[in-house]
Amino acid sequence: MFPYNKFAEFQMDVLKEVGNIGAGNAATSLSKMMNKVIDMQVPKVEMLDFEEIPEKLGGSENVVIAVFLRFEGEAPGNIFFVLQKESANRLLKNLAGIEVQDANVYTEMELSALNEIGNILAGSYLTSLADFTSLNLTPSVPSLAIDMAGAVISYGLIQFGQMGDQALLIDTVFMEGQDAVEGHFLLIPDPESFHTIFRALGVPLND
Amino acid sequence: MIENLVKIGIADLNVVAGSGVLRTSGLGSCVGVSLYDSNSQIAGMAHIMLPSSEIARGGALNLAKYADTAIPELVEQMSKLGASNKRLTAKMAGGAQMFAYCANSDTMRIGARNVEATKNQLNKLSIPILAEDTGGNFGRTIEFYCESGVLLVRSVQQGDKEL
Numbered sequence: 001m002f003p004y005n006k007f008a009e010f011q012m013d014v015l016k017e018v019g020n021i022g023a024g025n026a027a028t029s030l031s032k033m034m035n036k037v038i039d040m041q042v043p044k045v046e047m048l049d050f051e052e053i054p055e056k057l058g059g060s061e062n063v064v065i066a067v068f069l070r071f072e073g074e075a076p077g078n079i080f081f082v083l084q085k086e087s088a089n090r091l092l093k094n095l096a097g098i099e100v101q102d103a104n105v106y107t108e109m110e111l112s113a114l115n116e117i118g119n120i121l122a123g124s125y126l127t128s129l130a131d132f133t134s135l136n137l138t139p140s141v142p143s144l145a146i147d148m149a150g151a152v153i154s155y156g157l158i159q160f161g162q163m164g165d166q167a168l169l170i171d172t173v174f175m176e177g178q179d180a181v182e183g184h185f186l187l188i189p190d191p192e193s194f195h196t197i198f199r200a201l202g203v204p205l206n207d
Numbered sequence: 208m209i210e211n212l213v214k215i216g217i218a219d220l221n222v223v224a225g226s227g228v229l230r231t232s233g234l235g236s237c238v239g240v241s242l243y244d245s246n247s248q249i250a251g252m253a254h255i256m257l258p259s260s261e262i263a264r265g266g267a268l269n270l271a272k273y274a275d276t277a278i279p280e281l282v283e284q285m286s287k288l289g290a291s292n293k294r295l296t297a298k299m300a301g302g303a304q305m306f307a308y309c310a311n312s313d314t315m316r317i318g319a320r321n322v323e324a325t326k327n328q329l330n331k332l333s334i335p336i337l338a339e340d341t342g343g344n345f346g347r348t349i350e351f352y353c354e355s356g357v358l359l360v361r362s363v364q365q366g367d368k369e370l
Binding site (some may be wrong): 050051054060061063068143144145146147148149150151152153154155157158161162163164165 | 269
């Protein structure tokens with residue numbers, strides 16, 4: 001079996017670049033939509049215990065806004081676009097001119113706007129990933145959930161769950177205006193997909 | 208602050224006796240199940256991630272992760288503390304479908320499959336299910352109070368609920 005949990009340094013760098021390109025494209029889309037400069041941090045590629053993953057999003061019970069996109073094809077995987085509430089509210093204001101009255105009960109209109117923003121961003125992440133690797137990747141319809149980070153993110157861990165108690169995450173944080181709007185792009189390829197991604201990019205495989 | 212609070216992570220299980228409280232947070236498609244022997248006040252809880260250990264590949268098997276292995280392991284650990292297998296009762300929560308589409312694919316139906324597998328396993332061991340709060344499309348955090356036998360289910364969308 002391919003040792004998905006023992007990547008060499010240069011392989012981790014390649015995954016970082018995958019995150020850079022995917023999230024970079026998504027951030028450019030967001031920047032165009034908002035007509036503002038979006039900064040992006042260097043992606044983090046980490047093998048994390050399941051327990052640690054919700055901590056990246058403010059803790060297991062922290063309520064987040066998440067758009068989830070599952071993709072199938074030659075190298076299946078999961079993409080999440082995750083925002084904290086405050087950031088989602090600022091996005092809605094900036095992009096759709098919507099002033100959120102009560103962040104505990106989003107209106108149809110607000111939900112639909114958030115879903116659409118998430119669609120565009122997750123879609124543009126995936127498109128650039130497919131272009132960059134020349135792999136055939138087909139997206140599901142993205143779907144929105146506003147709920148506990150632990151409950152939401154565990155959906156992306158099912159494939160890794162069959163292998164062990166850790167998952168490899170490609171996490172890119174983006175922000176606008178210091179920290180006015182901050183969010184995460186998370187790419188979690190299925191364990192079997194790393195082999196295909198490396199091969200597609202001409203990266204040597206460890207035995 | 209709750210004294211004697213035992214936290215259970217994802218794909219994890221634990222047991223407690225007397226005045227202890229068991230908690231697991233952020234259940235989405237995962238199922239939280241509590242077993243209880245009220246006579247001896249011994250309780251156990253598992254945070255189940257997947258229905259069956261048959262799909263496990265590679266590495267050491269984490270018994271707490273799968274419905275078919277977590278429940279027998281809980282029973283075993285509780286009986287070591289002095290619980291009687293015959294007196295055990297169960298309560299369960301979780302197994303939601305957090306995202307709305309693609310309900311036909313197996314992965315997306317994981318919540319329902321986890322609930323089903325948990326019930327099957329409980330039936331197999333003749334452990335009656337006293338209460339459940341499963342399904343829906345929302346996340347849950349659960350706390351089991353060993354002294355009273357109450358399972359508290361918290362959710363963002365539906366508030367608190369005692370089972």
